[in-house]
Amino acid sequence: MTFDDSNAIGRFIRKLDGLAALPDRDKAALRALPLRLKRVPANHMLVREGDTVNECSILLDGFACRHKDTSGGHRQIVSFHLPGDILDLQHLWLSRADHNVETLTAGRIALIATADLRRLAEERPAIDRAFWRDALIDASIFREWVLNVGGRDGKSRIAHMLCEFGARWQAAGLGSPDRFELPMTQQVIAEATGMSLVHVNRMLQELDRSGAIVRDKRVVEIVDWDRMREIADFDPAYLHAAA
Amino acid sequence: MAYSFQELALASEWPEDETVLVFRGGRLLAVLSRLSDLHGELAGRWFVEALFRGQTGATVPTFAALEDFCSWADELR
Numbered sequence: 001m002t003f004d005d006s007n008a009i010g011r012f013i014r015k016l017d018g019l020a021a022l023p024d025r026d027k028a029a030l031r032a033l034p035l036r037l038k039r040v041p042a043n044h045m046l047v048r049e050g051d052t053v054n055e056c057s058i059l060l061d062g063f064a065c066r067h068k069d070t071s072g073g074h075r076q077i078v079s080f081h082l083p084g085d086i087l088d089l090q091h092l093w094l095s096r097a098d099h100n101v102e103t104l105t106a107g108r109i110a111l112i113a114t115a116d117l118r119r120l121a122e123e124r125p126a127i128d129r130a131f132w133r134d135a136l137i138d139a140s141i142f143r144e145w146v147l148n149v150g151g152r153d154g155k156s157r158i159a160h161m162l163c164e165f166g167a168r169w170q171a172a173g174l175g176s177p178d179r180f181e182l183p184m185t186q187q188v189i190a191e192a193t194g195m196s197l198v199h200v201n202r203m204l205q206e207l208d209r210s211g212a213i214v215r216d217k218r219v220v221e222i223v224d225w226d227r228m229r230e231i232a233d234f235d236p237a238y239l240h241a242a243a
Numbered sequence: 244m245a246y247s248f249q250e251l252a253l254a255s256e257w258p259e260d261e262t263v264l265v266f267r268g269g270r271l272l273a274v275l276s277r278l279s280d281l282h283g284e285l286a287g288r289w290f291v292e293a294l295f296r297g298q299t300g301a302t303v304p305t306f307a308a309l310e311d312f313c314s315w316a317d318e319l320r
Contacts, residue, residue, distance in 0.1 A: 074302050196303070198290045201282055202257050 008037060009110050011084035011173065012058045019137075020130035029120055030127070036111040040103050046087060047101040053091040055111040059083055062107015063183035067191070068099045077192040079141060080104070080165065080184070082172040089135050092118050105183045137240050144238045149194040152233060157193040158203040159232035162213065166222055167236050178225070182218045207231070244268040246313045253292070262292070265312065272296055272316060278305070 013030050016022055022030075036055070040046065046057050046064065064081040078099065081087055087101045091114050121128040141164075148160050166177035174180070184192075190200045207213045212227040213220055222228050229235075249264040259276035266272060274293040280286045288305040289312055297319040306312040 072302075196290070198278065198282060198285065198305070205281060206256065 008060060009058055012086065015084045016130040019133040020126050022126045022130065026124050026126050029124065033112050033116050038109050038111060040107055040109055042103055042105050044103045045100060046103065047097045049097050049100050051097040052095050053088065053097050055113055056089060056091055056117055057087040057101065058110045058112065059085050059087055060108040060110055063104040064101060065104055066099050066101050075191050077188065078145060082168055084172050086134065089131060104188065140238045140240065154195055154199050154203045155206050156231060156233055157195065158200060159207060159228055160234050161189065161193060162220060163228055163232045163234040167239055179221045182220055248309065275312060
């Protein structure tokens with residue numbers, strides 16, 4: 001099915017444009033791509049490790065994560081994704097999925113054939129540059145997450161995750177980085193930070209008490225960014241101002 | 244092997260006010276805290292603060308009773 005709303009992937013195109021200043025003809029070529037639109041429920045596996053993937057998923061609405069699981073069933077979340085993100089750009093060149101992609105909330109995705117995206121990348125240097133930069137920034141975020149899980153104490157880990165989420169919330173055009181609604185449970189935060197659910201709850205309460213954040217259920221307000229940056233050891237340079 | 248328990252207070256900032264050392268065969272095996280109301284549906288369950296045998300961390304469950312922890316810990320021999 002070819003989707004007739006030419007603006008469906010508008011947020012994704014804006015993101016690519018921010019990464020590599022696309023000429024208008026490249027934006028038009030992206031808009032002209034055949035795509036399948038799909039509504040997806042929360043906790044829906046979009047890609048499973050080992051799958052052969054012929055379509056890339058672009059997140060239009062809702063939130064998703066990537067994760068790898070041990071043979072014993074322990075899930076390690078390795079990144080969160082926001083609207084406008086392409087969830088599996090690596091499948092342009094690597095057809096076998098090496099990790100899982102799963103929704104955190106209900107949402108919509110656009111599926112585009114990897115062959116079509118590959119052709120655009122080969123024919124249009126600006127699109128190729130944007131894809132490269134997107135993949136490299138993904139890798140930078142993964143590196144930061146390894147440092148976060150392996151090198152920071154519990155309170156810093158949670159604070160860092162919140163700072164990054166706020167910064168990316170703003171970059172995705174969803175609103176101010178000072179106030180956002182977390183689309184994930186504390187269990188999901190535990191799986192992203194390598195902590196127990198109990199420790200996640202304790203650290204969130206410590207951040208509350210420190211006066212750096214105010215929470216109302218899943219809504220987080222960062223009321224003291226300087227304090228949060230200090231607690232989190234957060235330097236947004238690794239996001240390259242574009243993620 | 245026989246389990247024994249010793250109550251103590253942690254010097255943490257967390258409101259868990261019931262903590263025990265768990266010994267097995269006279270040797271310290273774990274430190275467990277009973278979770279306060281701040282932990283929602285986990286309140287009242289025993290949380291493994293530290294474990295000196297087998298794995299530690301996010302994959303260790305919480306327990307309804309100390310006996311349940313001991314049964315689970317039997318597998319750590």
